[in-house]
Amino acid sequence: xxxxxxxxxxxxxxxxxxxxxxxxxxxxxxxxxxxxxxxxxxxxxxxxxxxxxxxxxxxxxxxxxxxxxxxxxxxxxxxxxxxxxxxxxxxxxxxxxxxxxxxxxxxxxxxxxxxxxxxxxxxxxxxxxxxxxxxxxxxxxxxxxxxxxxxxxxxxxxxxxxxxxxxxxxxxxxxxxxxxxxxxxxxxxxx
Numbered sequence: 001x002x003x004x005x006x007x008x009x010x011x012x013x014x015x016x017x018x019x020x021x022x023x024x025x026x027x028x029x030x031x032x033x034x035x036x037x038x039x040x041x042x043x044x045x046x047x048x049x050x051x052x053x054x055x056x057x058x059x060x061x062x063x064x065x066x067x068x069x070x071x072x073x074x075x076x077x078x079x080x081x082x083x084x085x086x087x088x089x090x091x092x093x094x095x096x097x098x099x100x101x102x103x104x105x106x107x108x109x110x111x112x113x114x115x116x117x118x119x120x121x122x123x124x125x126x127x128x129x130x131x132x133x134x135x136x137x138x139x140x141x142x143x144x145x146x147x148x149x150x151x152x153x154x155x156x157x158x159x160x161x162x163x164x165x166x167x168x169x170x171x172x173x174x175x176x177x178x179x180x181x182x183x184x185x186x187x188x189x190x191x
Contacts, residue, residue, distance in 0.1 A: 002190060003190050003191075005074060006074045006076055006077065007078070008076075008079045009078060009079075009186075010078050010182075010185075010186040010189075010190040011078060011187055011190055012074065015070065015071070016187060016188075016190060018063065018066060018070060021063055022063050022064065022067060022103065025059060025063060026060065026103070027165075028056065029053065029056055029057065029060055029106070030158060032049065032053050032056070033053060033158055036050065036053060037155075050114075051128065053110070054110070054111075054127055054129070054135075055129050055130045057106070057107040057110045057111065058107065058111075058129045058135065060106065060107050061104070061108070061111075064100070064104055065104075067100075067103070068100060080092075081175070081181035081182065081183055082181075083179075095164060095167060095168055095171070098160070098164045099161075099164055099165070099168060102157055102160055102161040102164060105153075105157045106158065106161055109150055109153045109154040109157055111127060111135060112139075112150050113147055113151050113153075115127060115135075115136075115137045115139045115142070116139045116142050116143050116144075116146040116147040116150055117142050117144075117147045118141065118143070118147070119142070121140060121141045121142050122142075172184045172187070
């Protein structure tokens with residue numbers, strides 16, 4: 001039977017769905033961001049990619065807020081596997097806190113960067129989410145120095161998130177293939 005709420009044995013279904021949804025969106029967004037930054041594409045194609053990136057950034061932010069709210073609502077985690085040291089538990093906690101912080105910082109710095117861009121005001125570009133609604137613009141008119149600082153912050157957050165995600169995945173694979181405990185299974189099937 002599928003559990004809905006997390007307990008000492010495993011993660012509940014909403015937690016697992018949010019985890020894997022966030023994983024997919026994060027990997028897609030990191031890939032798209034690095035592609036947009038490095039691919040030799042024309043300005044019109046670049047505009048379309050940026051609009052797509054902004055929209056999925058909003059989805060990433062909404063999922064992160066939902067995930068944090070759900071985590072606070074549940075208020076518990078499965079028990080650590082037997083034999084996990086205090087240092088390993090502290091490292092896992094720091095990794096998870098870093099993931100949560102970066103899941104918020106990435107879309108916020110991206111939104112603020114786009115909002116601060118003077119090009120947005122000069123060309124009448126709005127921060128639209130899939131063409132359905134506009135995000136508020138706290139910087140009218142734009143400020144190039146602020147946009148550049150936020151671009152650097154967004155890039156550094158992307159590097160940090162890439163590193164933390166890689167470490168998180170490596171730790172999960174270590175638990176599954178080396179330690180042969182149930183850490184990864186609990187996030188896959190709940191037990």
